[in-house]
Amino acid sequence: MQITPDKFAQAFEDEVMRSFATSLRSATPDQQFVALANMVKRYNAKDWAATKQAYDQPTRKQVYYFSIEFLPGRFLGDYLLNLGLLDTAREALTQLGLNLEDVLAVEVDPGLGNGGLGRLASAFMDAMAAVGMAGNGNGLRYRYGLFQQDFVNGYQVELPDDWLRNGYVWETRKENRAVSVKFGGWVELQPVRQGYLQARYHDTEDVLAVPYDVPMIGYRNGVVNTLRLWQAEVPTTSMMTGTQREEITDITRGLYPDDSTEEGRRLRLRQEYFLVSAGIQSIVRNYRRTHVDLFDFAKHVAIHINDTHPAVAVAELMRILLDDAHMSWQQAWSITVQTLSYTNHTLLQEALEKWSIPLFASLLPRIYQIIQEIDRRFREKYVPLRGEAFVNRIAPLGDGQVRMAYLAVLGSHAINGVAKLHTTLLESSVLRDWYQLFPERFSNQTNGITPRRWIQTADQPLSDLLDQTIGDAWRTNPLALRSLHQYQDDDAFLTALNQTKHANKQHLAAMIQHSLGLVVDPNAIFDVQIKRLHAYKRQLLNVLGLIDRYQRLKAGEDLGVKRVHIFGAKAAPGYYYAKEIIKLINALADQINHDPSINQQLQIAFLPNYGVSMAEQIIPAADVSEQISLAGMEASGTSNMKLMAAGAVTLATLDGANIEIRDAVGPDAIVTFGLTADEVAAHQRQQDYDARALAASDPVLTRVLSALVDGSIPGIESVGRDIYDSLIRYNDDYFVLADFHAYQAAQKRIDLLYQEPLNWARMALASIAESGRFSADFTVQGYGNQIWSVAPTHPLVKDDDV
Incomplete structure (x- = not known):
């Protein structure tokens, strides 16, 4: 975008006056930030509209990236950079006696994520726009982030991360795109004259899912993708108690509720299904605007499951194809598998989500019916081929639980790890049985950054x-x-x-x-x-x-x-x-x-x-x-x-x-x-690691560990003892x-x-x-070429050895 610093400075002054009826000299830092953000939104609007129009062409295939968290950080600096205006803005504000960095620092960090998973998802959104890939994000609009961390007497304390208290300048509420998500109640399947079973819902709790769209501006290429964030709201026609209303707003109140209690687990499952159901309903509705039916859905839509949290997408897409499109099971299953892909981000068994069947069935009765049928058909096909013990280990239902990672693998045409070692370990340990069953589905896509x-x-x-x-x-x-x-x-x-x-x-x-x-x-x-x-x-x-x-x-x-x-x-x-x-x-x-x-x-x-x-x-x-x-x-x-x-x-x-x-x-x-990983695995397999003996025979370790319990570090009496015991008494799980x-x-x-x-x-x-x-630009191109079948319009040339 070509604009001189002088013109930018004048436009900025005019925007402050237009937005706040005050002069630049009297404007607060918050007002200066909002004015600059409004300018960026205006510069960006036509490209955003044009990109949406281009993506909605009937022959265009789009990626929909589902993640329970995004961690984008501040946007204004990146937006200015990607529009080619960062140096212009810096010079213009300097002319006006302001420091651009001070204005950029006013922006809040969106409380939409916690760590590497959310940061990666945001990097992918940035990268897909940068290479011109038709990519859309689907996440949750959390009212509060994980928490604001402070230290009191050295201990972590958690304070509310009220990041939305002053609104969020980059989002656009799309109430006309809202959908309804159903929880609880009970479902009966009634045969109808056309020959299919019609699912009829009774006594459900209906939640309104309202999308808020945030632009993802490509790097100097005119592409603007969309990150869609869903907020849970009470339907306007609903008669509910205060407690029921509170339970609905809780769905998108905060990131990662504590799942150490049954109530917390129930809320987390509600969050995950709310995200998936709202997102997939929206995708299908948008697809129907330009296509007669859903039989070619997988040719034009790729849905990606970022880690296990959105894995219920397998059953939700099946629900829509069966109950709304009235497809046969075989048709629906083929489309589902061709549409979905899954990234596993962990080697920790506890992170491969599992839900107790009573909790899952009571909260999502129709989805549980579908998973039961997925499980039944899987067992019917593979027990004769692989034996009951093999199938029991990896079936979607087992040990009284719904096993979400296994559901994701079974219902996706592609599964990938995020580094070469990680993928090797998935194939040889964490998902070994699945790799033996579907080796062609597995690949590696090493993570990337921006x-x-x-x-x-x-x-x-x-x-x-x-x-x-x-x-x-x-x-x-x-x-x-x-x-x-x-x-x-x-x-x-x-x-x-x-x-x-x-x-x-x-x-x-x-x-x-x-x-x-x-x-x-x-x-x-x-x-x-x-x-x-x-x-x-x-x-x-x-x-x-x-x-x-x-x-x-x-x-x-x-x-x-x-x-x-x-x-x-x-x-x-x-x-x-x-x-x-x-x-x-x-x-x-x-x-x-x-x-x-x-x-x-x-x-x-x-x-x-x-x-x-x-x-x-x-x-x-x-x-x-x-x-x-x-x-x-x-x-x-x-x-x-x-x-x-x-x-x-x-x-x-x-x-x-x-x-x-x-x-x-x-x-x-x-x-x-x-x-090395092999050496660690050998010790774990042979159970020959003895941390107590190692420490006892080593004067340096003895001296260092003694500091945890002998009072030489003030104020850690109980903490030091617990950490010491984790290493010595409980044999140092992490070597x-x-x-x-x-x-x-x-x-x-x-x-x-x-x-x-x-x-x-x-x-x-x-x-x-x-x-x-x-660079994440290369990473998303790898996904596009090998998993999504979505090509970029501004590709980067990648060396063979990269």
């Missing part, structure tokens, strides 16, 4: 340096970053690269001081671990390493370099052990940060309420990217890719996409350690002690490498240069 956000928007110093050094082709083709390799022996460039990192570290240091009151040295190593707090991600391994380092500093050992360890993580409200680890980190930080005897050689900054916008400040400043999950546990990871793109050196186990990062940058530009010395040796290598600035910069260069292969 370099536009993580470099172009979030890391201005690095972006400028790249433009000056290799030109701006990397902005449209991330593989162009590979031309950086020619500068690996250019001392001037390597020095400049270190200087951009230092500038980002200064910015983060100021943020840490503002947030925590902690003064940190930008010359120190900034070692970063930012991700959801879970035992398998092993923040605890990092902490035990810090205890060891602190003890050695106290003993007078010279460790060569100063370090600042930066954490960002939320623990699920009901995850008591993870919250104990948060307390331990904060207690250790309080002790170390206030100990003058170590002369600030080691500091810890645990920043509360980690989210996308905070990540945009942390990631550009990171020297070290901690990716230390137990091998064989992390499906892929995406923080590893974001930090890699910012030039952080990856410190990693051979888990998830870390393996592919190592293959990309080469073994000299990454620091790896620890047990933290087994990998401890390898981890500390890897950290020692980091210390030595950092003392050679030009060599360190070479490692950073290798990470940046090879990060382009992890």
